[in-house]
Amino acid sequence: MKITDITEKLDLKVLAGTDGLKTDITGGYVSDLLSDVMGNAREGQVWITLQTHQNTIAVASLKDLAAIIIVKGAKPESDTISKANSENIPLLSTTLDTFTIAGLLFELLKME
């Protein structure tokens, strides 16, 4: 499954990083702690978080994550958006909370 498939099926808004939308997804990871993501997330995963600052993009890029989903309609800072564009990290947004969006993504990926 590609990022474009989940943006469509989960009704996610694409805030930045459109050049990375063709990336294949290997799974998901849920955390708001950067060290947890650094230590435990894996390449190709979609990271679900409420963090909106630009360090999330640095972490996603270092870990080769497929995308970031920001929950509960939170608005990222403008430097987060420009960094996501320069690093080609799709920055996606949902109005749903973490539990709900993680459940929906899990179901979607399970069907593959």
Added chain:
Amino acid sequence: MQFRHKIAGGDFANAGKVASSVKKILRQLNIDHTISKRVVIALYEGEVNVVAHAYSGIVEVEIDESRIRITLTEKGPGIEDIEKAMEEGYSTATPQVREMGFGAGMGLSNMKRNSDSMKITSTPGEGTVVELINNIRANAG
């Protein structure tokens, strides 16, 4: 191959820049991915600790056929009790830093887990030196 980078304490906006440039170099050198991923995790955490806990630092990276050696030398408050600092979950990070998702107290354990050797020497009131070594396996990649 040898290079060095400067890190400014408090400069969260640029945290991860050194790890990112080292990651690119390890890719160019065709270093085994499992090794480079570990180096990137350990270096990122070392870099963030300089930003979050120290005043200024220098990262020296040395790569030869057998190993990647990273030395983070910084001026800062130093670490009084290294054993305690190594405990997962222990953190003196400020509430603002924690709110950003830093300060989980997992940095040093991430560094330990993702290096083949880690040495910390610290002088309270002066600063800290962290040396990280990752061995490169023969005929890897």
